[in-house]
Amino acid sequence: MMRSATLAATRASFVMLLAIRSTATILFFMKYCSECAHPVSFIVPPDDNRPRYVCTHCGAIHYQNPKMVIGSIPVWESDGHISVLLCKRAIEPRHGYWTLPAGFMENNETTEQAAIRETVEEAGANIALQPLFSLLNVPQVHQVHLFYRATLLDLDYMAGTESLEVAMFRESEIPWHDIAFPTVSHTLKLFFSDHEKVRRGGTYGFHTQDIMKSLRQMEPG
Numbered sequence: 001m002m003r004s005a006t007l008a009a010t011r012a013s014f015v016m017l018l019a020i021r022s023t024a025t026i027l028f029f030m031k032y033c034s035e036c037a038h039p040v041s042f043i044v045p046p047d048d049n050r051p052r053y054v055c056t057h058c059g060a061i062h063y064q065n066p067k068m069v070i071g072s073i074p075v076w077e078s079d080g081h082i083s084v085l086l087c088k089r090a091i092e093p094r095h096g097y098w099t100l101p102a103g104f105m106e107n108n109e110t111t112e113q114a115a116i117r118e119t120v121e122e123a124g125a126n127i128a129l130q131p132l133f134s135l136l137n138v139p140q141v142h143q144v145h146l147f148y149r150a151t152l153l154d155l156d157y158m159a160g161t162e163s164l165e166v167a168m169f170r171e172s173e174i175p176w177h178d179i180a181f182p183t184v185s186h187t188l189k190l191f192f193s194d195h196e197k198v199r200r201g202g203t204y205g206f207h208t209q210d211i212m213k214s215l216r217q218m219e220p221g
């Protein structure tokens with residue numbers, strides 16, 4: 001009886017967290033302890049300097065830290081022209097807007113593995129990963145976005161379940177007003193700028209940027 005009540009409470013708090021998250025609210029609100037299902041308090045723990053969700057019943061401190069969003073810039077080159085693969089999002093937030101293939105890094109994988117996995121899942125694309133190209137801090141939504149350059153090995157891509165459509169774009173064709181996230185448009189602009197330098201004998205750089213934008217624009221899927 002006790003056990004089922006605890007499980008029910010845990011499940012209820014989990015469902016609530018998912019519901020809150022799906023509204024694109026970035027703060028990961030917590031009401032019940034995931035260890036013992038008692039209500040948590042939002043307080044500064046001893047010897048700490050900021051408020052955390054703390055369970056005064058079992059003593060658990062529920063730390064929350066930034067999430068990594070990893071993606072790729074899949075490129076196809078023919079006749080001296082390059083095209084970049086973009087995915088039209090089939091999910092919220094930013095349903096119907098275009099993005100580079102990217103998503104939350106999973107446990108037990110490297111950043112390289114995450115970039116390849118997301119590219120396969122969202123675009124069904126076979127890529128050879130190239131060096132890391134951009135790192136964008138998005139502190140307001142507690143995220144760090146990383147994008148790797150990538151070479152498409154073929155054009156046998158296909159929209160995954162999170163994409164409505166997958167297509168190749170030359171620079172002049174990029175739907176700049178319909179890009180899902182600022183981190184993606186920044187990365188694309190940096191990429192085409194660097195590519196022009198490469199055409200003239202230069203090299204691709206590694207770019208870092210801090211982005212301060214509204215919450216609504218920031219959450220990737």
Ligand SMILES: [Zn+2]
Nearest residue numbers: 033036055058
């Ligand atoms: Zn607890």
